[in-house]
Amino acid sequence: MEKNWTKIFSSTNPIEVEILKQMLKENGVISIDINQQDSSYNMFGNINLYVQEEYVEHANKLMTKNNNERNS
Secondary structure (H helix, E strand, O other), rough: OEEEOOEEEEOOOHHHEEEEEEHHHHHHOOOOEEEEEOOOOOOOEEEEEEEEHHHHHHHOOOOOOOOHHOOO
């Protein structure tokens, strides 16, 4: 059975995407990133982060919690 993937985050900052990807992995959520940035000029295009459809709600809660902790 094929899994459906849903985009949960998009950024031009590869470090920001990698931090989120690792945080999700530590919490049991597998994610993939697709880098659509121009190879010559990294300022153009986004890096999109996807999770399997069944983990979208959990991933969003984790990202909100992570964001709240960084901002407090």
